[in-house]
Amino acid sequence: MTIKLVYFAWLRERFGMGEEQVDLPESVKSISDLFDWFETRGEEFEAVMEHRKIIQVAIDQEHVQDSGTLIGDAKEIAIFPPMTGG
């Protein structure tokens, strides 16, 4: 399954890109699986995933609170640090 991943703030800087199209492995069904897969994608991903408890996720531009949430046929998953607007 090809999906668009988008990154913001210091995650974007650490990954060196704002977005990418990826083919997710079959085993990636939930947000938690996605994070597990990230940990296998090299040093920068591993370093960012040390903060996985505070990292936030939006599926198709809506917040997701539970890391068990299934990705389903989502088109876009955004991954970002806690927000600091206002």
Place this chain on the structure above:
Amino acid sequence: MSIKPDIRIQAEDFDIKAEIEKLTQGRTDIGAVVTFSGLCRGEGDTLSALELEHYPGMAEAEITRIAEQAMKRFGLLGMTAIHRYGKIKPSENIVLVIATSPHRQASFDGANFLMDFLKTRAPFWKKNHLVDGDDGGWVDAKDADDNALGKWEK
């Protein structure tokens, strides 16, 4: 009667007086207007600018969701929220919220509610740029902002 909130994400500054007039012009049912504007602090003259990054599309969608909740919950007659992005210097505007209602309490509560949820749910991130040229890093989220949501639990 306009019930839809007016939500805008833009790089440009906003005109508070003009925005109030947009909501109140020709209306005889509005008895209260509350405006909140958030400005960039200089942090004791150490900060040269804040850089605001946002998630296009979701930023508008999320603030719209919050504003719709606020309008319904407090019975507001109108609501405007404008959030800027890009580089913003100390003393410049970052965010504007306007709420209108027949009586004042609803507008105070509506503006307060919108700001509390915007802080923790609207996808914006602030980066510090320091006067001495150093990269001041990304602003950390505050526990106080998370805790502020507690008062809106019914």
